[in-house]
Amino acid sequence: MSEVLERIWQHQQISRVELVEHTGLTSGTITNLTHELIELKLIREFEAVSGNVGRRRVMLGFDPSLYRIIGLDIGRATLEIVVVDLNGKIIKTIERDMSDRKGPDDYFEVIDPLMNELKREIETAGHSILGLGAGVPGPMDYSAGSLLDPPNFPGWKGFPLQRTLEEKFGLVTLIEDDARTSAMAERWYGLGRSVQDLVFITMGIGIGGGVVHGGKIVRGTNGLCGQVGHMTILLDGKICDCGNRGCWETVGSIPGILSRWSGGNTMEQLKEAIRQGDAEALECMENTLGYLETALINVYNMYDPELVVLGGRLYPYLADYLLPVQNHLRSRLYAFAKDRLRIEPSTFGTSQSAVGAAALLFGFLLSEPVRLLALNDGA
Template sequence: MSTGTNLLWLGDFNQSLVLDEIRRAENISRVELAERTALTPQTVSNIVRRLLESGLVLEAGRRSSRGGKRATMLRLNAGAYYAVGLHIDPARTTLVVTDMRGRVIARSRRRTPVVHGPARVINALVRAVRLLVERSGVPAERVLGIGVATPGPIDSGGGFVVEPPNLPGWHSVPLREALESGTGLPVIIDNDATAATIGERWSGGVHRAGDMAFIYFGTGIGGGLVLGDRLYRGASWNAGEIGHVTVEPGGRPCPCGNGGCLETYLAPHAIVADAARRRGEEPPGLPRGSAAAIEYYARVCRAAESGDPEALATVRAAAAHLGSAAIGLLNVVDVPTVVLGGWGISRVGGIYRNAVAEAVSARSIARAVRGLRVETSLIGDDVAAIGAASLVLHTTYSPRFAPARG
């Protein structure tokens, strides 16, 4: 595959600012751009001219007017460029090709062969990327790059995946270098929950403006934070790991080395085991992330959705732990919105949403002075893969959402 286009001129902050406003607004005039960016009308006109010439922006007709000159509206040319997103979950790997609005053009899913080690996973990913781009019909020269969402912790600067608890055998794997070598495309790597946060923000537009906390449900439990209109990554780029907040001191052992972490009560394998115990059965002991464990988990969620008493009690007990962890998180970061997403809540998201809302409204320190929105993802099960593609897009031209290191 040929290397993706490198839009070096988009490093100009004002230009990126105008383009980001056009993306957010969907349809906007030059006058409105000047008002929102505090740039002069002449500066806006010059920038818009360059964006039109590059094909990144299109004119979208004129706004109706009762008098005077009708304003020409502008919109993002979503088909100008594309990005590939990969989500490496221990249970399955999802690949997408998206346009510049984060809309999925092509998608594929496959089992992640984690038992065979990282080399086999990477080789399979290289082949899968090539096939998906070809199947999408997108010109290879219009693919900006590849975003990869993977369980943490990661060394983002070096492009290494470092000892993720749910990917056994991954010891400082140079994932970025391997994928760039195999595909010829630039690669950006981030924590899967952080990528999901970016994807939700990118695709959600005005519905996801402002600060928020995103809680990701996959084989493990993770989170991401938007603070001061910026993605907050923390000093080591691993902020938001709510799955490893202690909810039961001295409780269940966790692969991270601690005990009583939220993930040990909320992750699919934990739900499966707890549901079996409630039925008086021996927990099946299925490997976490295995096809059998995911199918068993899906059955529990379907049963809870249909009102099965044992399954519903199991999910509600897990949701209560989530509510306790959310209180601690919100007492620290004080954001107005919590979003729950990922394939792990596709049938039981309402139960978790209600549990968090009830816990925070009853027990958080700012409950008397703050309203809180708790919502499920606008994107759906593939939020991490779409978020991975959005890593490329927002890194290329979103100045407001540039990463902030703690």
């Protein structure tokens, strides 16, 4: 069943005959499995199309009518909740500014009523919720479903996020580092349909990364794989909250950039100063781009990805400089690899992590559909 679902995901729409060809299963097995999946309302038949010789084929694709997945992004300054269907289409988005709130108690004063109302709304409309995914600043203790001690995120050390969400809302719940949820958004709903190895880099109040290799997220021994914001950029730089010195995050995140400019305290002000030709602002941006290039060449040499995706709340302020950054990078890469360098903006913009949190459940569905549906029956 899992292999059939994944083939349908890969092709978006596919016939039973093609499923037999791609999976090696018998036509009878495919008929039985697809019938069961249709009964479960995971897939449906689409309008028949004409083949090359006039034969009409019935195509199969994911059924967006019944199931909904909720994605929650708990950020350092913002909160976002999205509802998606099985095709990754965003049905609803809720955003809240959390810059004046600190710690779990403050956050859940906002999360609780929003989630409870959203659940009622979805269920009243006749939909079933497959589960809840949550993205949060890492690093994390995955075995305990809790946060360790995320930099620049006071009050969350050791907080049992997964258990708290499950107990409060009664949903199958998965949690992940927000950079990795962002990578999962690309993996299942974005550019990852055609790419097996990618690195997602999210830049905002902090800088994080998610590494996808062979279509699967890579965590590493201690869950630190992809912590690109904490690579050393300046040997004699500032001490970072992570304990290292001269991290990219200390100079390349929004606070890091603004700390190097005396003309204001927002990126919008810096952008306007650059537009007006302010010398200090121009130097600040030039240095920021230099740090970005250094970080990216390290990423390419360490991970050798097919694709690097850039996102986060800082990215819009850097987007206009992406072409010269890529050109500089090509001059620094191995000659045989430079023509394959590919950097793209994120598919879902500032909603990337929330959509990716929902994608955690979609990945669970594709790998273990029977188990996920059984967990929902027991919820």
